[in-house]
Amino acid sequence: MKLYTSQRAPNPRRVRWVLAEKGVTDVEIVEIDIMAGEHRAPAYRDKVGVPHVPALELDDGTCVTESIAICRYLEALYPEPNLFGHDAREQAVVEMWTRRCEFYLANPMMLTVRHSHPALAALEATQTTQIADYNKVTAERFMRMLDRHLAGRDFIVLDRFTMADIVACVGLDFARLIKYRPPEELANLARWYEACRARPAAQAGA
Ligand SMILES: N[C@@H](CCC(=O)N[C@@H](CS)C(=O)NCC(=O)O)C(=O)O
Structure with missing residues (x-):
């Protein structure tokens, strides 16, 4: 998996924080420079669907955006410690x-x-x-x-x-x-x- 993220941007930080709480380290981190407009470049926008970070690219090419959706996906893959509730x-x-x-x-x-x-x-x-x-x-x-x-x-x-x-x-x-x-x-x-x-x-x- 690849996580497209941007240092200091709040929504990607949610995902980085969840990864750290869960001790997940095998996600490739790809830095996107928002201030340089890299998130608006056609190659990025066409791949992930929106000019936003974060985006999580799965191994089959599926791109998930929306930080909470990404975090929910990570919770499904790495259930502990639980962050979204057990029952x-x-x-x-x-x-x-x-x-x-x-x-x-x-x-x-x-x-x-x-x-x-x-x-x-x-x-x-x-x-x-x-x-x-x-x-x-x-x-x-x-x-x-x-x-x-x-x-x-x-x-x-x-x-x-x-x-x-x-x-x-x-x-x-x-x-x-x-x-x-x-x-x-x-x-x-x-x-x-x-x-x-x-x-x-x-x-x-x-
Ligand atoms: N609801 C989205 C918001 C994504 C979002 O707006 N990300 C900001 C960075 S925190 C962004 O990509 N901004 C680029 C821009 O406004 O041009 C999420 O939770 O992921």
């Missing part, structure tokens, strides 16, 4: 929190960064301050809810580290590019965040 109940609540963290935290944080970091203007048709501001408000609303949820909990869902923790932590880490830090008063969020960042696998793709 139906666990899978439902992990999915619920993973989607919440993606829609209400990671995506808004990503838009905040892309619409405020000068170097990322090249990736947007129009870099717009209002989009950054609006999305920061959305993300911080979710952070406050997550902070309350994390009172007395070490992880976002279940009693162990899951995909939801990866998605949320990567989303917050990406915002460090603009020197963003979550509001200081969110102590439960801060404790959880530091614990996630301290995991050895957190370094993968960071």
Whole structure:
């Protein structure tokens, strides 16, 4: 298998983190330079179907994009440690929190960064301050809810580290590019965040 990835890009980092948690090392890593537009080159785009990273090329040539779909595929191949839930109940609540963290935290944080970091203007048709501001408000609303949820909990869902923790932590880490830090008063969020960042696998793709 080949993983097309890009250093510092948040969605590929989710996949690198999952590989590291599972101790998988036999995936060829192919670095795509987004800032140089390599993901838009016809050879890449036609192969994977979209001008995005990450993409996982399977040995039969199938290309899977969408970071969560890739991570689910990896979980099916390498079930332990489990990141998506063992039984139906666990899978439902992990999915619920993973989607919440993606829609209400990671995506808004990503838009905040892309619409405020000068170097990322090249990736947007129009870099717009209002989009950054609006999305920061959305993300911080979710952070406050997550902070309350994390009172007395070490992880976002279940009693162990899951995909939801990866998605949320990567989303917050990406915002460090603009020197963003979550509001200081969110102590439960801060404790959880530091614990996630301290995991050895957190370094993968960071
Ligand atoms: N929903 C997709 C998003 C993929 C995505 O947008 N990747 C970014 C890098 S994090 C990208 O390829 N950006 C290129 C661009 O915007 O031109 C996923 O989860 O994989």
